[in-house]
Amino acid sequence: MTFDENKPIFLQVKEQIEDQIVNDQLKEHEQIPSTTQLVQLYKINHLTISKGINLLVENGIIYKKRGVGMFVAENAKDQLLKERKETFLDQYMRPMLEEAEKLGISREELISMMKGSEEL
Secondary structure, eight states: OOOOTTSOHHHHHHHHHHHHHHTTSSOTTOBOOOHHHHHHHHTOOHHHHHHHHHHHHHTTSEEEETTTEEEEOTTHHHHHHHHHHHHHIIIIIHHHHHHHHHHTOOHHHHHHHHHHGGGO
């Protein structure tokens, strides 16, 4: 994995694990790779991996079983999809609708534009 220098690496590790959950590569109650395995995989500091993992634990996406490992929490995928849809709405849809309104583009025109972009 190549890292984006404009974003903290621990967040990128967190997002990589989230992507695996959203894409069904990791399923509910399935064990995720250990911190040591992730250190070897990404070739980064143990504390960086731990920081990303701890965010997932705090957000209820994964849970730890002492002495056993870390596992994907129940409903983690649904929670992540909900959060990502809200983020998509805030970061992309609302600004797009505001700009369309400034330009006098109707919702019907926007829908037509989106349908036409499927060919791209």
